[in-house]
Amino acid sequence: MERLKNEKSQNTVDIADQIEKLKFELAFICTYVQFFNCDLEQFEDNMSAARQWVDNLLQPIFDVVDNNIRCKYNMDHVLPSLIDNIDDCISSCHHSTSSATMTDERLNFLLQNLHHLSMYLAEQIFPLVTQHEILQKVCGNIRNFHGLILNGYVECEIVEYVLPQFQLMAEIVGLFLWDDLTSEDSKVFKLPHLLMKTIPIKLEVMQICYTNLKASPSVEVGRFIKKLLEFSPEVLREYLIHLQEHMHMVTVITASTSGARNIHVMIEFLLIILTDMTKDFIHHDKLFDLMARVGALIKEVSTLVRDLEEKSRNEESTDETSRATLDLLKNIELLKEDLEHVYLKALDSYQCCFPMNDGPLFMHLLLIHLNGLLDSNSYSIALIKEEITLVKEALEFIRSFFVNVEQGLYKDLWSRVLDVAYEAKDVIDSIIVRDNGLLHLIFSLPLTIKKIKHIKEEVSNISEKIPKNSSLTVVNSTKKPVERKSLTTGKIIVGFKEETNWLISKLTSGPKDVDVISITGMPGSGKNTLAYKVYNDESVCRHFDVRAWCTVDQEYDEKKLLVKLFNQVTGSDLKSSEDEDIDVADKLRKQLYGKRYLIVLDDVWDTTPWDDLTRPFPKDEKGSRIILTTRQKEVAFHGKGNTDPLNLRLLRPEEIWELLEKRAFRKESCPDELLDVGKEIAQNCKGLPLMADLIAEVIAGLEKKKAVWLDVRNNLTSFIFGSEVDVMKVIELSYDHLPDHMKPCFLYLVSFPKDTTVHRVTLKMYWHAKGLVEQTGMKSLEEVMEIYMDNPTCQLHDLVHDFCLIKAREEKLFGQISSSDASSSSDLMQHIVTINYDKEHFGPNNFVLLDSKMKRHSGKHLYFLAITGDKMEDFLMHVT
Numbered sequence: 001m002e003r004l005k006n007e008k009s010q011n012t013v014d015i016a017d018q019i020e021k022l023k024f025e026l027a028f029i030c031t032y033v034q035f036f037n038c039d040l041e042q043f044e045d046n047m048s049a050a051r052q053w054v055d056n057l058l059q060p061i062f063d064v065v066d067n068n069i070r071c072k073y074n075m076d077h078v079l080p081s082l083i084d085n086i087d088d089c090i091s092s093c094h095h096s097t098s099s100a101t102m103t104d105e106r107l108n109f110l111l112q113n114l115h116h117l118s119m120y121l122a123e124q125i126f127p128l129v130t131q132h133e134i135l136q137k138v139c140g141n142i143r144n145f146h147g148l149i150l151n152g153y154v155e156c157e158i159v160e161y162v163l164p165q166f167q168l169m170a171e172i173v174g175l176f177l178w179d180d181l182t183s184e185d186s187k188v189f190k191l192p193h194l195l196m197k198t199i200p201i202k203l204e205v206m207q208i209c210y211t212n213l214k215a216s217p218s219v220e221v222g223r224f225i226k227k228l229l230e231f232s233p234e235v236l237r238e239y240l241i242h243l244q245e246h247m248h249m250v251t252v253i254t255a256s257t258s259g260a261r262n263i264h265v266m267i268e269f270l271l272i273i274l275t276d277m278t279k280d281f282i283h284h285d286k287l288f289d290l291m292a293r294v295g296a297l298i299k300e301v302s303t304l305v306r307d308l309e310e311k312s313r314n315e316e317s318t319d320e321t322s323r324a325t326l327d328l329l330k331n332i333e334l335l336k337e338d339l340e341h342v343y344l345k346a347l348d349s350y351q352c353c354f355p356m357n358d359g360p361l362f363m364h365l366l367l368i369h370l371n372g373l374l375d376s377n378s379y380s381i382a383l384i385k386e387e388i389t390l391v392k393e394a395l396e397f398i399r400s401f402f403v404n405v406e407q408g409l410y411k412d413l414w415s416r417v418l419d420v421a422y423e424a425k426d427v428i429d430s431i432i433v434r435d436n437g438l439l440h441l442i443f444s445l446p447l448t449i450k451k452i453k454h455i456k457e458e459v460s461n462i463s464e465k466i467p468k469n470s471s472l473t474v475v476n477s478t479k480k481p482v483e484r485k486s487l488t489t490g491k492i493i494v495g496f497k498e499e500t501n502w503l504i505s506k507l508t509s510g511p512k513d514v515d516v517i518s519i520t521g522m523p524g525s526g527k528n529t530l531a532y533k534v535y536n537d538e539s540v541c542r543h544f545d546v547r548a549w550c551t552v553d554q555e556y557d558e559k560k561l562l563v564k565l566f567n568q569v570t571g572s573d574l575k576s577s578e579d580e581d582i583d584v585a586d587k588l589r590k591q592l593y594g595k596r597y598l599i600v601l602d603d604v605w606d607t608t609p610w611d612d613l614t615r616p617f618p619k620d621e622k623g624s625r626i627i628l629t630t631r632q633k634e635v636a637f638h639g640k641g642n643t644d645p646l647n648l649r650l651l652r653p654e655e656i657w658e659l660l661e662k663r664a665f666r667k668e669s670c671p672d673e674l675l676d677v678g679k680e681i682a683q684n685c686k687g688l689p690l691m692a693d694l695i696a697e698v699i700a701g702l703e704k705k706k707a708v709w710l711d712v713r714n715n716l717t718s719f720i721f722g723s724e725v726d727v728m729k730v731i732e733l734s735y736d737h738l739p740d741h742m743k744p745c746f747l748y749l750v751s752f753p754k755d756t757t758v759h760r761v762t763l764k765m766y767w768h769a770k771g772l773v774e775q776t777g778m779k780s781l782e783e784v785m786e787i788y789m790d791n792p793t794c795q796l797h798d799l800v801h802d803f804c805l806i807k808a809r810e811e812k813l814f815g816q817i818s819s820s821d822a823s824s825s826s827d828l829m830q831h832i833v834t835i836n837y838d839k840e841h842f843g844p845n846n847f848v849l850l851d852s853k854m855k856r857h858s859g860k861h862l863y864f865l866a867i868t869g870d871k872m873e874d875f876l877m878h879v880t
Contacts, residue, residue: 001019001022001023001026002023003073004019004061004065004069004073005019005020007069015060015061015064015065018057018060018061019061020120020124021053021057022054022057022058022061023116023120024116024117024120024124025050025053025054025057026054027113027116027117027120028050028117028181029047029050029051029054029086029089029090030109030113031110031113031114031117031174031177032046032047032174032178033047033089033090033092033093034106034109034110034174035171035174035175035178038171038175040175040178041182042182043093044090046178046182047090048090051083051086051087051090054082054083054086055083058079058082058083061079062075062079101164101167102167102170104146104149104150105150107146107163107166107167107170108143108146108147108150110170110174111139111142111143111146111166111170112143114139114143114170114173114174114177115136115139115140115143117177117181118132118135118136118139118173118177119136119139119140121135121136121177121180121181122135122136123136126188129188129191130238131188131191131192131195131238132188132191134195134199134234134235134238135173135191135194135195135198137231137234137235138195138198138199138201138202138235139173140231141202141205141227141228141231141235142166142169142201142202142205144224144227145205145209145224146166148220148221148224149163151220153216153218153220153221154208154212154213154221155212158208158212159208162201162204162205162208165201165204166201169197169198169201172194172197172198173194173198176190176191176194192242192245195238195239195242196239196242196243196246199235199236199238199239200239200299200302202232202235202236203236203295203298203299205228206228206232206291206292206295207292207295207296207299209224209225209228210288210289210291210292210295213225214288225288229287229288229291230278232277232291232295233274233275233277233278233291234274236274236294236295236298237271237274237275239298240267240270240271240274240298240301241271243267243301243302243305244264244267244268244271244379246305246309247260247263247264247267247305247308258322258325259304259308259318259321259322259323259324259325260308261382262322262325262326262328262329263301263304263305263308263325264379264382265329265379265382265383266297266301266325266328266329266332267301267379268379268380268382268383269332269336269383269441270294270297270298270301271380271434272383272431272434272437272438272441273290273294273339273438274294275434275437275438276434276436276437276438276439277290277291277294279436279438281344281345281347281438281439282343282344282345283342283343283344283345286342286343289343290339290343293335297328297331297332297335300328300331301328304321304324304325304328307321307324308321336442339438339442340442340443344438344439344442344443347439347442347443347444350423350427350443350444350447350448351419351423352419352420352422352423352426353419353422354415354418354419354421354422355422355812356810356811356812357810357811358743358810358811359414359417359418360402360740361740361743361744361811362418362421362422362811363395363399363418363421363740364740364741364743364744365744365771365772365813366395366421366424366425367392367395367396367399368771368772368773369425369771370388370391370392370395370428371392372771373385373388373428373432374388374389374392378432380431380432380433380434381432383431383441384428384431384432384441384445387428387445387449388428390449390452391424391428391448391449391452394452394453394455394456395421395424395452397456397459397460398417398452398455398456398459401459401462401463402414402417405466410462413455413458413459413462416455417455420448420451420452420455421452423444423448423451424448424449424452427440427444427445427448428445430444431445493529493532493533494651494655494658494659494662495526495651495652495655495656495658495659495689496526496530496533496648496651496655499530499646499648499649500530500533500534500537502646503517503519503530503534503627503646504534504537504539504540506625506643507534507540507543507598507625507627508539508540508543510623510642510643511623511642512621512622512623513619513621513641513642514617514618514619514620514624514625514626514641515624515625515626515641515642515643516625516626516627516628516639516640516641516643517625517626517627517628517641517643517646518627518628518629518630518635518636518639518640518643518645518646519531519627519628519629519630519645519646519648520629520630520631520632520633520636520645520646520647520648521631521647521648522631522688522797522800523631523690523731523800524688524689524690524691524693524731524799525648525650525688525689525690526648526651526689526690527629527630527631527648528602528603528629529689530648531600531602531627531629534627535547535549535598535600535627540598543596543598544596544597544598544624544625545595545596545597546569546591546592546595546596546597546598547568547597547598547599547600548564548565548568548569548597548598548599548600549568549599549600549602550564550565550568550599550600550601550602550613551602551603552601552602552603552604552605552609552613553603553605556605556606556608556609558609558612558613559584561609561613562584562585562588562613562616563575563584565588565599565613566584566587566588566591569588569591569592569597570591585615585616586616588616589616589617589618592616592617592618592624593618593620594618594620594622595622595624596622596623596624597617597622597624597625598624598625598626598627599617599625599626599627600626600627600629601613601614601626601627601628601629602627602629603629603630603631604628604629604630604632604635604639605630605631605632605635606632606635607634607635607638607639610628610635610638610639614626614639626639626641633645633647649687650686650687650688650797651687651688651689651692652687653679653682653683653687656682656683656685656687656689656692657678657679657682659689659692659693659696660678660681660682660685660692660695660696660699661678663692663693663696663697663700664678664696664699664700665700671704673706674704674706674709677706677709677710677713678709680713681695681699681709681712681713681716684713684716684798686797686798686799687797688797688799690799691799695712695716698712699712728803728806731799731800731803732803732807735803735807741773744772744813745763745767745772745773746804747804747807747808747811747813747814748763748766748767748770748772748813748814748832749763749794749796749801749804750796750801750804750805750808750814751766751814751832752796754796754798754801755795755798756795757793757794757795758793758794758795759792759793760791760792760793760794761792763794770832770864771864813832814832814833832864832865832866833864833865833866835865835866835867835868835869
């Protein structure tokens with residue numbers, strides 16, 4: 001059949017699949033006529049069915065093959081007699097007697113057919129089931145080694161003790177395959193148990209080869225050893241994984257001991273070695289030696305696991321086993337040393353460069369990640385738990401220093417901190433997921449820890465030299481502040497009529513005490529515009545004796561701002577640098593005393609500037625008022641007087657359209673042909689005045705044609721982000737003033753589609769689940785949510801949603817992939833990836849997230865994968 005399949009005739013090509021099926025059925029019959037004494041279930045029925053399959057497959061093959069090939073292989077004689085021979089074989093089963101020991105020839109024949117059956121199952125029936133592939137490789141190795149014995153390449157005295165194990169293995173594999181092939185239900189779940197019985201025999205073969213055959217001049221033996229080394233890492237890794245799972249069941253049933261924990265650590269170490277065994281950073285001439293040592297350690301670990309299980313089941317003391325694990329740990333440590341000095345090639349200098357923008361945010365998420373690892377009971381983490389603890393504690397110390405240093409003084413040091421912190425993250429993650437884990441474990445991790453210790457010492461020395469009572473500010477963003485346009489530049493004010501009347505009423509009437517009227521709202525919502533409108537209202541101007549406007553902004557200089565207020569109140573031109581000894585606050589207090597004053601403190605970012613600037617304001621009962629505009633509700637409530645803060649609403653569609661029309665056409669009216677599309681543009685501004693202002697600036701300079709305006713409507717975001725005003729920076733000002741621990745929580749909102757209303761309870765659950773929240777001595781999550789979310793639900797404005805998406809991508813936090821697009825991840829993997837699965841546009845070749853056959857890149861470690869959209873059903877194998 002094999003020779004027939006290899007013929008170049010087109011006819012034989014067409015029947016190649018049928019030939020493979022025929023070979024499988026023949027192997028099935030050849031195997032199980034030798035199991036007649038095993039009381040196999042429905043033996044006669046299944047053998048008869050196999051015989052019928054052979055008959056059905058023979059005829060089409062016979063009909064297709066041309067006369068020349070029939071004559072070449074004597075098919076007219078061979079094939080008809082095949083069925084008779086099969087019938088005789090099956091019939092002879094009823095009259096034969098079996099001996100306990102097989103002959104070498106019979107065992108070899110059985111092993112050959114079992115390998116064929118397991119290979120057919122692995123390649124044709126279960127191509128995605130790793131355990132079937134492993135079983136096929138084990139059967140192939142044992143069959144080939146037995147072939148060497150049969151052909152005299154291995155002395156019988158050497159293998160005498162292992163031959164009964166070969167027969168036992170053949171029997172248990174045969175029984176499993178019978179059960180799997182003849183039952184309607186898959187027996188894949190039994191495969192791990194089968195592998196746990198068969199792989200130890202392969203370990204014996206490896207030991208025999210290393211001890212007795214390593215120096216053999218035989219080409220056949222050399223070829224076998226090469227294949228053995230090629231397949232062994234994957235086979236032994238599978239064995240260790242199942243051993244680890246078995247060990248986990250033992251420790252669940254019984255109390256976990258130090259011995260059990262040590263076994264888990266040893267298994268993980270061996271898994272890392274086996275995962276990287278085929279890599280080119282292991283000296284090739286040392287490979288067999290290393291594999292033999294690993295195999296010997298696996299045998300010892302396996303013995304310890306069985307011993308621990310037996311003693312735990314019998315409720316015996318496990319102290320002796322724990323002592324044995326300590327001895328084995330010494331051997332593991334010796335192997336670690338030899339890996340560094342004997343087996344592994346020297347590692348090139350390993351160094352990472354911090355690839356994101358927001359250092360404090362990265363450090364926050366990294367420490368959450370490290371704390372999560374330390375809280376985990378994962379076996380892979382147990383291997384390097386001490387190292388992770390050391391890294392975490394050092395980085396916490398370093399971060400605490402940088403939270404309290406003067407801005408810009410230690411930029412180079414901070415840059416080095418971020419580089420080595422990112423390097424530590426990459427190294428630790430690589431070890432945990434076994435991505436070049438051996439190199440990272442032996443070389444990179446000790447080197448990275450050494451760098452961190454050095455920086456910690458440097459920081460400690462600097463910290464000791466800083467006076468304890470010095471004024472300190474946080475090192476954060478080095479971005480330049482956004483320049484603000486003059487208040488009176490092209491100011492067109494629409495909407496907020498009810499709010500304007502309410503504010504004027506609060507300013508000109510009410511209690512005689514000094515009162516604070518706060519206006520809060522998102523960036524671009526019109527806080528400044530509304531404050532300007534009431535500040536210049538005629539009735540307000542007449543009501544107060546003096547007025548002053550002070551924009552605080554993100555850069556805060558108390559004396560300069562007080563001088564600015566003093567100059568407006570007095571009409572003078574005092575310079576803040578004229579006399580350092582002048583007490584400006586006292587002079588301002590004296591000028592305001594006895595007068596009814598109105599002072600606007602615009603764009604206040606923190607409670608400290610508020611406290612400093614309002615300290616000189618007299619508290620006399622003259623009906624004075626302070627207007628406070630801020631994006632931070634915390635600041636508004638901190639400065640609250642008798643009046644509750646006004647949280648500015650978004651403009652109504654008609655108000656947005658009025659603003660657009662006045663900005664775009666000035667005193668003219670919008671042409672009728674542009675009216676509908678203009679109102680659609682206004683609707684898409686979602687009530688945000690800043691957005692309307694920016695779009696109005698764009699369309700004011702464009703042709704007044706419908707096609708042009710339709711282009712604006714269809715590409716609103718690109719027009720906004722391409723305008724003169726850097727909208728990203730306007731929104732980023734608010735983002736930068738969020739506490740570091742809230743930034744990832746805020747950016748996570750982008751994972752919800754635009755115009756989605758999100759419930760606070762749902763959001764809190766996702767924040768916790770995605771590892772974005774850490775337990776600290778700061779305010780609880782509930783307290784923080786009360787400050788930033790005063791409603792039970794929230795929804796991002798489209799403009800803010802676009803900002804969050806851009807920012808999240810910059811910081812490698814979140815990524816969204818559509819299964820309908822040909823996609824491939826970048827070198828750096830996002831923290832969280834969401835795949836939107838569309839089964840109508842999905843194919844196995846048009847979507848790659850992680851490809852194990854491609855070279856892996858530094859930093860390509862995914863923490864969370866969410867799959868949304870259509871149910872995947874049978875297509876789960878496409879996402880691997």
